[in-house]
Amino acid sequence: MRIFDLFKRKPKSAKFKCSTCGEIHDELPALGFISPFYYDILNKKDKKEIAELSSDFCVITHEDQTDRFIRTTLEVI
Numbered sequence: 001m002r003i004f005d006l007f008k009r010k011p012k013s014a015k016f017k018c019s020t021c022g023e024i025h026d027e028l029p030a031l032g033f034i035s036p037f038y039y040d041i042l043n044k045k046d047k048k049e050i051a052e053l054s055s056d057f058c059v060i061t062h063e064d065q066t067d068r069f070i071r072t073t074l075e076v077i
Contacts, residue, residue: 030073038067 014028039051039058052059058069 028075030075032071032073036069039069 060067
C-alpha cells in the first residue's frame, strides 16, 4: 500500500431498505409514485365519482376529456 492510497475515495455502497418489500437491495432505488399528481389534487368527492385508481392505472373522466395514466418507474443509473 502506498501513502496516497489512504486518500483515495472508496466507493459507497448503494444498499437500501425497500419500503415496499422490506428487503435490503444492492442497486439504487427507482423513483415512482402511488398515484399521479392530477389524482392527488382531486377532492374526495371527485376521487369517488370521476376517478378510478388501481396499482398500475388511473383514469379521470372529466366532462370534456378523459385523462389516463400508467404507473411506471424511473430508474436512476
